[in-house]
Amino acid sequence: MSIVPDDDHEAVAVEPTTAPTDQQDTTSSAPPDTATAPAPGTRGRRHQALTRLRGDIPRSVQLGLGALGVLGLLGGWTVLATTMGSESFLLPTPAEAWSAGLDLYRSGDLTADLSASGQRIVIGYGISISIGVVLGVLIGSFRSAAAFVEPQVALLRYIPATALTPLFLLWLGIDEAPKIALIVVGTVFYNVLMVADVARAVPRELINASYTLGAGRLTILRRVLLPHSWPGIIDVARVNLAAAWLMLVVAELLAAQEGLAFRVVRAQRFRQVDTMFALLIVFAAIGLVSDLLLRALRNRTAPWSEGSRWV
């Protein structure tokens, strides 16, 4: 039986470095301060909220830790940039990158690049997702469709899409078409196969229940399989969007007159490292924003789905 008063444990909480955390040590080192009625002993070990395995932490702490991490990243970057000395033009400080970004925005180039790149992504990735949903749901729903399409997809998806770039340039010229084609080819196979998995995950019993309620195959496809797959489809779109941007960058590096990646190459040519950094941050911001938007869409349109309750 331990006769440690509760205060000792709070002391542990406040000064973890001075007070021993092990309960038995506490018993031997801390003498009971009052000789009167001994406080009830304790069993088990109290845990700190922050260090508990899978413990819940307050929202404010969660946001604070996140902000701390980002500030740490910026701080580290600043320190690194200011200690570069003569090579300092190779690594601008965050402030320099920010002002370079502002300049780019004021010149109107940033807006033009954003809309050029954005348009390519929207068209290319839109086509890719559309194909992915149609083929994926078919593969996931009909064994015959799976038998026909899956071997083709399995074969084609191992061709690195980037290796097709020269071919696309040869076939489609250097305008928008090859860039969009590259985005489609670089993402469509992942979309098809992942959407197929999502459609396959629709419980057999749900389909059986629909049949016994008098639904035909088309009704089930449209009113059961598709709605059940919807949150999963959004997740697939979210995950593969990163690959779409990768393809866009490859396309713009090779041949483009405008676009974010084209601007990065151009800045490199003029040794504007600060502009390059500004553009990298723009890429990161676009990724973050589109991810949050797709999550919000999922939460809004499929609140019943498992993954929708936490963000």
Place this chain on the structure above:
Amino acid sequence: MGVISVDAVTKSFPVGRRVEPLVALDGVDMHVDAGELVSIVGVSGCGKTTLLNIVGGLETATTGEVRIDGDIVVGPGPDRGMVFQSYSLFPWKSVTRNIAFGLECARWPKARRRERIDELLGITGLTEFARHRPDQLSGGMRQRVAIARALAPEPDVLLLDEPFGSLDAQTKRAMQDFLLSVRALTNATVLLVTHDVSEAIYLSQRVYVMAARPGRVLEEVAVPFGTVRGPGVLRDARFLDLRDEIEDLLHGVSRRRAQLQGDAGPGTDVDPIAGTQRTGDVGGQRFR
């Protein structure tokens, strides 16, 4: 209407080359009259769910056939409503929309549809929860929605596959009484699959006892209680005798082994497989 007749139904699954196919059902005969509530009890693996799926048209018999009112079953249809253990509700649809699904498939006019939904919400006591989604309901409520959804298109037959299997004991009792009260309001024939012997006796007019490997009907037992059931039935001596009798049938093989070892006392020399040499004829009247 809603007469179910199962005629020499056999179902076997191929296991692999040079391996004998697995016989899930071996020449099963059953008959359920219109408006009757009949249960199938059996240990797991006796093919009772497979049989129910064949009646529902979700699986096909290897040989033999199932007829509903004389028509051969070739596939699923809204004349045979089904309820599954796992509820199988549409998780994105509200209670109302779940119940409406079958009515929409059958193209009921909107006004009639609303009327029917309101009626079913009233019967199931879910009026206040009409707009809730399944994930916002308790297990018992979900199963009531599933029953309402199956009943909505006015089926001739209601097929229940372990409907209360995943509910706690108290909810289960309440749901059994709910099923009896619903039955009084519709005249659908009900075929219930369960592994709970008490549930089978409490709810049904007749019980088919099935055995495994191969799945077959061991015995058909009539339940000597009227259509009005209640807690009194559970304490009735005949209920307890009948339950013991069916339990003995289900666990016949192990009981027989105990008998061989001389553990069983007199009066229990039951040969469950043949279902003959019995000393005390208890509970229900025997059909075969």
